[in-house]
Amino acid sequence: MPPPILDVRNLHKNFGAVTAASNINVSFTAGETVGIIGANGAGKTTFVNMITGYLKPTRGAILYRSREITGLPPRSIARLGICRSFQVSQVFVSLSVLENLLTAVAIASSPGLGMLRPLRRPELIERAERIMERYRIAAFRDQLASELSQGARKLLDIAMAVAGGPKILLLDEPTSGISTEEKQPLMDVVMEALKQDELTILFVEHDMEIVERYVDRVLAFYQGEVICDAPPAEALRDPKVQEFVIGGEYQAGGGHA
Ligand SMILES: Nc1ncnc2c1ncn2[C@@H]1O[C@H](COP(=O)(O)OP(=O)(O)O)[C@@H](O)[C@H]1O
Numbered sequence: 011m012p013p014p015i016l017d018v019r020n021l022h023k024n025f026g027a028v029t030a031a032s033n034i035n036v037s038f039t040a041g042e043t044v045g046i047i048g049a050n051g052a053g054k055t056t057f058v059n060m061i062t063g064y065l066k067p068t069r070g071a072i073l074y075r076s077r078e079i080t081g082l083p084p085r086s087i088a089r090l091g092i093c094r095s096f097q098v099s100q101v102f103v104s105l106s107v108l109e110n111l112l113t114a115v116a117i118a119s120s121p122g123l124g125m126l127r128p129l130r131r132p133e134l135i136e137r138a139e140r141i142m143e144r145y146r147i148a149a150f151r152d153q154l155a156s157e158l159s160q161g162a163r164k165l166l167d168i169a170m171a172v173a174g175g176p177k178i179l180l181l182d183e184p185t186s187g188i189s190t191e192e193k194q195p196l197m198d199v200v201m202e203a204l205k206q207d208e209l210t211i212l213f214v215e216h217d218m219e220i221v222e223r224y225v226d227r228v229l230a231f232y233q234g235e236v237i238c239d240a241p242p243a244e245a246l247r248d249p250k251v252q253e254f255v256i257g258g259e260y261q262a263g264g265g266h267a
């Protein structure tokens with residue numbers, strides 16, 4: 011086994027009396043695609059926030075390539091190669107698709123100074139255009155982000171998250187707010203684009219068909235604990251996952267019951 015790219019040890023997070031993460035021990039291998047599932051309030055976003063530096067754990071450690079990153083600010087963690095998208099899209103609605111990507115590319119290429127440098131340098135435009143092609147949003151290049159469909163806006167959001175060439179990408183509910191028909195085509199584009207970079211992907215997802223189709227491994231959360239860590243076929247049949255996550259509504263391989 012190669013050493014893990016990300017190693018989470020005894021991670022714990024309290025919000026007052028609420029335990030949002032409890033004794034989480036899990037490690038990830040480079041190139042894995044991992045689905046994070048769990049009912050609302052189970053601790054999925056808290057987990058993502060701690061890994062990406064948006065929340066400091068109450069205790070425990072996070073190691074990225076054997077280096078401790080626990081409690082570092084989000085920008086430092088992003089610079090090391092761990093990037094994310096949010097549950098609610100973070101694109102600048104009053105900028106065009108190209109301008110949004112140029113901003114992301116500029117920030118990634120000169121951390122801290124990105125916004126101060128001229129954005130329209132040819133090499134930045136070229137890079138932004140390459141990303142647009144891969145995420146199939148080149149047709150909307152000069153449209154305002156506010157005019158995009160939910161699906162295209164999500165693609166832009168994810169494209170911006172990878173502008174800095176991360177090694178690990180965390181996506182918090184990438185298909186939330188997307189219609190059922192749009193979900194699978196959206197994830198096809200995202201996964202195909204991400205696979206080209208051999209990224210390690212952790213994504214929070216409620217749709218078990220999406221989970222079953224795209225992930226190598228499932229982490230199921232319940233009340234801040236990981237209650238199952240297994241390949242999707244196994245995880246979706248796990249009695250605890252059935253009871254606390256799926257509620258018996260979904261049968262692996264058979265769609266919705
Ligand atoms: N900033 C916060 N302050 C207080 N409680 C929070 C905060 N963030 C999350 N929580 C609580 O922690 C638990 C886990 O929340 P969260 O990680 O957002 O769950 P999920 O993403 O799985 O829906 C919930 O009980 C939630 O109310």
Ligand SMILES: [Mg+2]
Binds near residue numbers: 097
């Ligand atoms: Mg959440």
